[in-house]
Amino acid sequence: MANNKVYLDFEKPIAELEAKLEEMIQMAKEKNTHSFDEAINSLKESIQKLKKETYSNLTPWQRVQLSRHPERPYTMDYIRALCEEFIELHGDRQVRDDKAIVGGFGRIGEQTIMFIGHQKGRNTKERQYRNFGMANPEGYRKALRLMRLAEKFDKPIVTLIDTPGAFPGMEAEERGQGEAIARNLREMFRIKVPIICIVIGEGASGGALGIAIGDRVYMLENTWYSVISPESCSSILWRSWDYKEQAAEALKLTAEDMLNNKLIDGIIPEPLGGAHQDPETTFQTVKEFILRDIETLKKEDTTQLLAARIDKFSRMGVFIENPA
Amino acid sequence: MSWFIRKEKNIQTPTEQKKEVPDGLWHKCGECKQVMLAADLRENAYTCLHCGFHERIGSKEYFELLFDGGVFTELNPNLESADPLQFVDSKPYPQRIKEAQAKTGLKDAVRTAYGKMNDIDIVIACMDFSFIGGSMGSVVGEKIARAIDFAREKRYPLLIISRSGGARMMEAGFSLMQMAKTSAKLALLDEAGVPYISLLTDPTTGGVTASFAMLGDFNIAEPQALIGFAGPRVIRETIGKDLPKGFQSSEFVLEHGFLDFIVDRKELKDQLTALLKMIWLS
Ligand SMILES: [Zn+2]
Numbered sequence: 001m002a003n004n005k006v007y008l009d010f011e012k013p014i015a016e017l018e019a020k021l022e023e024m025i026q027m028a029k030e031k032n033t034h035s036f037d038e039a040i041n042s043l044k045e046s047i048q049k050l051k052k053e054t055y056s057n058l059t060p061w062q063r064v065q066l067s068r069h070p071e072r073p074y075t076m077d078y079i080r081a082l083c084e085e086f087i088e089l090h091g092d093r094q095v096r097d098d099k100a101i102v103g104g105f106g107r108i109g110e111q112t113i114m115f116i117g118h119q120k121g122r123n124t125k126e127r128q129y130r131n132f133g134m135a136n137p138e139g140y141r142k143a144l145r146l147m148r149l150a151e152k153f154d155k156p157i158v159t160l161i162d163t164p165g166a167f168p169g170m171e172a173e174e175r176g177q178g179e180a181i182a183r184n185l186r187e188m189f190r191i192k193v194p195i196i197c198i199v200i201g202e203g204a205s206g207g208a209l210g211i212a213i214g215d216r217v218y219m220l221e222n223t224w225y226s227v228i229s230p231e232s233c234s235s236i237l238w239r240s241w242d243y244k245e246q247a248a249e250a251l252k253l254t255a256e257d258m259l260n261n262k263l264i265d266g267i268i269p270e271p272l273g274g275a276h277q278d279p280e281t282t283f284q285t286v287k288e289f290i291l292r293d294i295e296t297l298k299k300e301d302t303t304q305l306l307a308a309r310i311d312k313f314s315r316m317g318v319f320i321e322n323p324a
Numbered sequence: 325m326s327w328f329i330r331k332e333k334n335i336q337t338p339t340e341q342k343k344e345v346p347d348g349l350w351h352k353c354g355e356c357k358q359v360m361l362a363a364d365l366r367e368n369a370y371t372c373l374h375c376g377f378h379e380r381i382g383s384k385e386y387f388e389l390l391f392d393g394g395v396f397t398e399l400n401p402n403l404e405s406a407d408p409l410q411f412v413d414s415k416p417y418p419q420r421i422k423e424a425q426a427k428t429g430l431k432d433a434v435r436t437a438y439g440k441m442n443d444i445d446i447v448i449a450c451m452d453f454s455f456i457g458g459s460m461g462s463v464v465g466e467k468i469a470r471a472i473d474f475a476r477e478k479r480y481p482l483l484i485i486s487r488s489g490g491a492r493m494m495e496a497g498f499s500l501m502q503m504a505k506t507s508a509k510l511a512l513l514d515e516a517g518v519p520y521i522s523l524l525t526d527p528t529t530g531g532v533t534a535s536f537a538m539l540g541d542f543n544i545a546e547p548q549a550l551i552g553f554a555g556p557r558v559i560r561e562t563i564g565k566d567l568p569k570g571f572q573s574s575e576f577v578l579e580h581g582f583l584d585f586i587v588d589r590k591e592l593k594d595q596l597t598a599l600l601k602m603i604w605l606s
Binding site: 173213251322 | 400401402403404405406408409411412413414462463465466469491493495496497498499500501502503504505507508509510511512514515530531533534535536537538539552553554558559562563567571572580581582
C-alpha cells in the first residue's frame with residue numbers, strides 16, 4: 001500500500017479503492033497528463049459513497065474497533081489542541097504518580113478548566129509507560145485530589161474517559177482499587193463545581209466510571225461504554241472469546257444505545273470514518289460542547305447543581321414494581 | 325482480637341429461639357469436611373463447630389441472626405428485574421431470572437428490611453449470592469438506594485451485607501450505573517450523619533467492592549472472605565502467575581488498611597450493637 005494509514009478489517013474495501021486512487025494520481029503525475037482526471041474524480045466519488053455506506057451502518061463491534069483505532073486522538077491530544085496553556089499536575093501525594101491518568105489546569109480563552117483523563121500510549125514503549133490506559137488506585141486518587149483543587153479554586157472540571165478497565169494487578173488490589181474507585185464515585189457527587197465527562201474512546205466498567213460522574217456525560221459517536229468489554233463478556237457468558245461481536249451487540253454499549261437508555265446525556269458527533277480521520281474537526285466540536293456547557297452550568301446554583309447530579313444518576317435503572 | 329467487652333452483665337442473645345430440628349439433616353463442613361447436625365450448625369450462626377468455617381448464608385439467615393426474634397419489616401419486596409436490553413446469551417435473561425426465582429424463592433439478589441437489633445432500630449440490606457451470583461442489576465441498585473434513603477429519613481443506622489460477584493452483565497450499562505446510584509445515596513447519608521456499616525462476606529468483588537461495600541463509615545468482614553476488585557482468575561491471567569495463599573482474603577485486606585476489623589459471625593450481632601451504642605446511642 002502506498003500510504004501508511006491503518007485500516008480496520010471492515011475498511012479493507014475502502015483501503016483498496018484508496019490505494020487504487022493513489023496509484024492513479026501517481027501515474028498521472030509521472031506521465032504529466034490530465035487524461036485520468038475523469039477516472040480519478042469518479043473513483044473519488046465511489047470512495048466517498050462507500051465510506052458513507054460503511055460508516056452509516058456500523059455494527060456495535062465495528063464501533064468498538066473504531067474506539068480503539070491506533071490513530072484515534074487520546075486525552076493529551078485533546079488537551080494540546082483545546083488549551084492555549086496547560087500545566088500538568090502529578091501524583092496522588094501518597095504512593096506515586098500514575099501515568100495512566102493525567103490531569104492539570106488548562107486555559108481556553110479566559111476560562112481555566114481542570115482536565116483529567118485516562119491516557120493511552122501510541123507505541124509499544126509509550127503503551128507500557130501508560131499501562132495501556134489502565135489506572136491503579138493512585139490514578140483515581142490523583143484524579144480526586146485534582147478535582148478537589150478545582151473545587152477550591154472554583155474551576156469547572158472536564159474528564160476524558162478512555163480505558164479498557166482499571167488495572168487488575170496484585171499491587172492494585174493491595175492498595176485498594178475498589179476503595180479508590182468507590183470513593184471517587186461518592187465524592188464526585190459533592191464536588192461543588194460543574195463536571196463534564198466525555199467518553200473519547202473506551203469506557204470500560206468501574207475503571208471508566210471512576211472519573212465519569214458529572215453534570216453532563218457525553219460519548220463521542222464511535223466509542224463504547226459498558227460494564228464489561230465485549231471480549232470479557234464473551235469469555236464469561238459464552239465461555240469463549242469468539243462471541244465478541246454478539247456480546248458487543250447484546251451489551252448495548254454504543255453511544256446511541258446508551259443515550260436511548262438514558263444512561264448518558266448526549267452524543268458528540270465525529271467526522272466521517274471516526275475522530276482520527278479529521279482530528280481538528282473533532283477537537284473543535286468537543287471544544288464547542290465544553291464551552292457551551294460550562295456557560296450554562298456556571299450559572300446554576302451549587303445546591304441545585306449537586307441535587308440534579310445526584311437525581312440524574314438515581315433515576316438510572318429499569319425494573320418492575322408490582323403492587324404490594 | 326481488639327474487641328472486648330467486660331462481662332459484667334450477661335448480654336446474651338435471647339435463648340428462647342430454640343430451634344426444632346426440622347429435617348434432622350446432617351451437614352458436612354465445606355472446609356474441614358467434618359460432619360455435624362444441621363441444627364447445631366444453625367445454632368452456631370452457620371459456622372463450623374470444628375474449624376469455625378463460615379458457611380455462605382443469605383438474607384433469610386442474616387435477618388434471623390440479627391433482628392430481635394427474627395422480626396423485621398421488608399422494604400420494597402415487590403421489585404423485580406425487567407429486561408431492558410432484551411439480553412440473550414445461552415438463554416434469555418427473563419428465563420434466567422425466573423429460574424433463579426424458582427430455585428431460591430427470592431425475587432432478586434438483595435433483600436432490604438428494618439427492625440430492631442438488640443432494641444436498636446436498624447436498616448439492613450443483605451445480598452443473596454444464590455441469586456445469579458449476587459450480581460447487581462437495577463433491582464439490587466434500586467433496593468439498596470431506597471434502603472439508604474429510608475435509613476436517612478428515619479435516621480436509623482444502616483448495615484449492608486455484601487456477598488456478590490459484581491455486575492449483572494445482562495443489564496450492562498444499567499448495572500454499571502447502579503454503582504453510581506448507590507454511591508450518590510451514600511453521600512447523602514454521610515452528610516446526614518447517619519452511620520453506615522458495611523459487612524463484606526465471601527465473596528465480595530467487582531462493582532460491589534468498587535461502590536457501596538467499600539464506602540462504610542466502618543468496613544468490616546467475616547473471616548477468610550474473598551474481597552477484591554478484580555477476581556483472582558483475572559489477576560492470575562494478567563500477571564501470568566499464581567497468587568500467593570491468602571491473597572485478597574479478609575485478613576489480607578485488613579492488613580492493607582481497607583477494613584476496620586474482622587468479625588466472627590457468632591459475635592456479629594453483639595459487636596454491631598456495641599459499636600452502635602458507642603457512636604449512636606450515647
Ligand atoms: Zn469445618
